[in-house]
Amino acid sequence: MAEGLVEAGGIVHCFDQMDKPDEHFEKSKQKSGGALEYHQVDVTKMDQVDETIAGIASRAQRLDGLIAAAGVTGGGLALEHDLAYLDTLLAVNVKGVFLAARACAHEMNRYKTPGAMCLVASMSGTISNRGFDAPIYNSSKAAVVQLARSLAAEWGRKNEDGTGGIRVNSLSPGYVITPMTLEDFRTGRLNKANMADTTILNRCSMPEEFKAAGLFLLSDASSFMTGSDLMIDGGTTAWR
Template sequence: MENIGQKRFLDFDLVGGAFVVTGGARGLGLAMAEGLVEAGGKVHCLDRAPSPDEEYEEAKKRVVPEWGGSLHYVQVDVTNTASLNASIESIAADNKRLDGLIAAAGIVEVTPAIEYTVEGVSRMMDINYTGLFMSATAAAREMMRYGCRGSTCLVASMSGIVANKGMNSPVYNPSKAAVIQLARSLAMEWTPVQSDRRGGIRVNSLSPGDVMTPAVQEVFERNPGTREIWESENMAHRLANPVEFKSAALFLLSRASSFMTGSNLVIDGGHTAW
């Protein structure tokens, strides 16, 4: 066992590691990416926008090079599997390794069930589940190729556990429930080290409560009164800020959670506890 007492917070040290964060250009994904950068990780943010916006550029200005980390942008739509696979393969090849993935790309839509179209259901599931699934498999393939005992965090939601008051989301909620179950399934498949030494990849899901992101702000604008309902439903009586999930992401991607796999980490201000 390594003597971790010789270096401060060694279990959280990501220096020399390469990581991918999908949906990493803004909001929750970007906040979690910053957490990995602060710990010294080389982080590649994948997002579908042709170029990063002001929020990403401000985050890049906050990077402290002396800490060993860096932030990089790659334009990728997770629903384009060929492009997604090629991008993650290229990132791993450039670094000769891939140590972790945070799959945070997703969309939220508040629509009554009887108003949904087949196309609307497909779009939600294509991004929130299929895109996330393909991101996880693309990353795992590269971890195995380079012999990295990596870690994957699939971003789910407390909406995969409960039906949120004031939010008609009959497709979003099941998409996140599927992510929680996917983490368990992939953990069972990838965590054991095989005879050919493949495997050793931990997989967990993270279920945030209500977080103030650009997507959630759009929900509030279209549905007056929703914010007040959501704030009253958790013990903190407020929404979370994306930066409050930086440490959780670092924990799940680092050696600090080395015996944790197939779990769902719920951080929701006590929403699902009462």
């Protein structure tokens, strides 16, 4: 999605906990001509999130959009769930998304640049996936969908002083082939054929198939859309 925004002319700042970005990011940055920047940020730490986003907005004297895509996955039966990992999962998937949205709203209001936000949830926030027990992960993604609705209601009205007017939607992808899912295939925790079989299209998606969705939700193409969830799941939820 970051590449899609750059291709449309945006300047995109990417956050991650890694000391430095991976090889794919570096290649994308070279292709972008410098419109793609990296920041080492722990999205669960409010001071880091606030400071970094304030700095980005200050440099440009505006902030136009947010894609809050930080997240970790994890399954396990409820009666056997690792409680320590439960805290980590909720901190990243829910708290991290909230902190990023909150910080961006502050800057959008500061510079009177009503923007748009895309909070990345999952189809797992709407359904329980067959053959994959993940009650906490599923609940965290349901929380993101409801968070988008709630923030849309709170920030949507344009105020006389120029603040507000911020649109917030969620995006719920289905099964996506990422480095995390590839590792799960390798260890046998997930089965690619079984996952594909749950979709009407009989396949999993690739990250680049969400480029247009991110651009749509952050651009004026979705100017009358807020508080909604965009489900892109290959039809999985259509026959539930």
